[in-house]
Amino acid sequence: MNGVPWESVLAVLGLAVPVAAALWEFFLAGRKRLGYRVQMDTSARDSATSSGPEAGMLQRMQWDGADLRDPSVVLLRIENVGWTPIVEEDYVAPANDAVGIRVAFPGRRVVGMVVTECSHTVLRDFFAPGTPGLGATDGVIRLPKVKLNRRAHYKVLAVLDRVPDFTGTDFPDPEVTAGVVGGVRGGTIKRTEYYPFASRPVRWLLAALVLVSVAQSVSTFARGDDTVAAPLDCAEGTLHLSGSTAFQPVLELAAEQYTKTCPDARIPLTGSSFEGSVPGLDTLAAAGEEAEPEDGEGLGDRLSFSDGPKSDGRPQLLPRPVALSLFTLVVNEDTGVQDLSLKQVREIYAGKITNWKQVNGNDLPVQLVSRNPGSGTRTTLQRQVLDDRPLLAVTTSDCRSLDTSRAGRCEVAGTPSLLDTVASTSGALGHSEVGAATAHEGVRQVRIDGYPATLEGADQGAYPYWETEIAYTYGEPPADSIAAGFLRYLANEVGKDIIRSRSHRPCSELDKPLLCRPSGS
Template sequence: MSLSWGSLAAVLGLAVPVAAALWEFVLAGRKRLGYRVQLDTTIRDSAASGPATTVLQRMQWDGTNLSDPSVVLLRIENAGWSPVVAADYVAPASDPVGIRIAFPGRRVVGMTVTERSPQVPPTFFVPGAEGFETTGREVKLPKVILNRRAHYKVLAVLDREEGFTEPEFPEPEVTAGIVGGVRGGNIRKTAYYPFASRQVRWLLASLILVSATQSAFTLAGSEDTAAPLDCAAGTLRLSGSTAFAPVLREAAEQYERTCPDARIPLTATSFKGSVDGLDTLAAAGAAARLPDGRGLGDRLTFSDGPKSDGRPRLLPRPVALSLFTLVVHKEAGVEDLSLKQVRDVYAGRVTNWSRVGGNDVPIHLVSRNPGSGTRTTLERQVLDGRPLPAVTTPDCAGLDRDRPGRCEVGGTGTLLDTVASTPGALGHSEVGAAAAHDDVRQIRIDGYPATLEGADQGAYPYWQTEIAYTYGEPPADSIAAGFLRYLADEVGKDIVRARGHRPCAELDKPLLCRPDGAPAAR
């Protein structure tokens, strides 16, 4: 029986990939240790300075003097098909260190493990654990047991070494090996997802040509490349919180890059505040005149806290815990206030910083406009439900520098600039934006700084649940539903975390992220 060219191509198209897969993943790929550099940025990089600045300035508050700080996030993973155990690492049995990471031109200030697979024991990374340490320019990691596809992430905070003058730093040098691994067992830098050796990739590329030849007999056109699971086509309109806007801008950019048929147009006025966003969403839903049970698939709004009553068709989805902070002009002379002192200041009982141990400067309250979630959270959770005092001037430039007063502004950036330029000014802001502004000072409350740990443990009061709202239930295949899934996925959570917020699913007490915005009983 003779075979046609099409039949021969079909046989080759089946046999060769099977043989290649057996060789790469069963024979040669039994053990494979890999790493990825997921983030390597300095405070000089404007595109990523927001999250890096937050962490590094916090290090400076703790007394560390960083001249040219940077952060590196590495993912260590088992990229093979066999578990990696302690005995597999190429190191003496008496040496607890399995992986060494050097940073040429930089010294290590500190490190932490930010994420690990559920099956990776946390005991490997507790302070003082054998093999888990830093020494000068090097990070040492223990002989971690990694099942197939298991991973963990290490975040290192670094500073430029004296005498290193190159403008850019070399890539981190990762040294490790496993017994019986692929190509000598040395750790390999992997792509986004471990795939195959160079030889097999060349072989598969050749097979693509064969398959294309066979397909030409049966197909008249080419098939579109399937988009990732969370991708959806269409245009998505985002609105709402200015405090959460940096997260949404970065996530929208990444989503458009991942999903070529998605469009998320954003302008300077896309985010005007939580209440404005809720109003915009409600108006769009009413104009659409959707029947009960159906929702808008092209709009989302984000609010610092819960909606008000009277919006029954707006459905909440808690996304993250957001931190806020009080900020003052750097010449106010205060760094810590008790909760009672904060309430006295906003009640008008204290009008000069000297009354609370600061300099002899009148207090000027700079607040967000009504409708701001940051302001609403201040009134509800810090001021015990009491409203702010009356505005004394409609324009902050008109504040009398010799008398106390209050004015209002529209956005977080404008508020921070106003506080920085007004002696004695006190305002409120999202923590990430405040940390990135050099000319304001954050205020501790009852001795507690604005940290996620303090909020999670009930010690720090100025925080709120960041909530995504939809008008009705969006269709499962809509761009609104896809973007929400993206925020809850690994990449989205990395963006949320990098901007100083905490995904609700990662909290020690997830009930803090309640849709009604009320703290769970403690």
């Protein structure tokens, strides 16, 4: 017969240990508990050997005109260390006996005592002169039946002296006698200690809980990887991605991590996967029309990403904002330019400024390197920065043949090609998403009106070059499809970390996540 699995035993222990700790702390230990602490018990016998004008002061204390033989000082703290108030009727003493606590000092007699500190001023009424049950006789201090709320306390300071017939070197500890009805361990007053973290029994229980947790972890790893369940976002099948080259680095890294986490998922990426926002939407629309899904159903194996919203006329393509993408203007380092006003940018793209010396740069003709039509980066530049103004006519179809002796413009297909062209072309100006531009050598990012490409600048409404990165599906993908799983993956913590690592900001972290707009927009 098979025995009980170790995992079940550990699970039971993992539940029993914290329950036992809670029962101890809040029910058993939390009943009525009267405690005391000896916060000071010191003798003055060595003060005569001390240096200074006050040496031996304590030894010169007197009682009835005679010096004390061997004076000592004791400070006691009486406290309610339980979770229940203690009232006069709770003290274990006859009703006609006003004394609730007795403190004896073997080998010493009490010279004088005073209550020095009360946790609440109302407690002082219990120690007014003449209060029944309060006083000291020979070696015993008598304290009245004081009402103590939870965590309430008072302190007693006593001056003592050695009795003649006591010959020991050190005095025994004070003997405190008291009890409460219904208290822990018979209600006897106990000497307490200060635990900054937890009491000793609770610490043992917590240590046991840690051991149980370690054992559970070891058991889990010992079972091997075959029994580890995949995350809820995992789905099987093949997912085809297309669209924005600006968001391509995010999607490549996310696809790599997703397929590692979900072994039944495949996301093939080729050189033609990302050709721009509009070509990506065209690819998605064509795939949907070819598949001809039934009404109410969508494709579960395709996603397209666009820098900004689609154009009208494609109702089957459904948007889901994913991230806020920041873009930047980039120049060749030989231009001598680091900052342009919004007006200067518009005049450059309008052909009114054709040499960098006109904006306090070097004497070089402006060479505009742009993305092909259909690029989300280019569309965003025209809409957000250029106020929907068209770009200048292309002067050459091949950027490698630009005549750098005069101003010109050419177009390239993707962000990597644009950055390479700007870096290798004297006087060049282009546009890119921030993450790719930051990682590329040979180009310099340009501030607009003094603002770099940051979320803070977009939030303040001062930096204009940004756009919402939107994932498009053809219809509503099935909830268990790989397209739906990958979208959920991008929205969880791992996906958000990947998005941030490429200088984008997850929509869920913005003030307007449903619209995915910074607060200043």
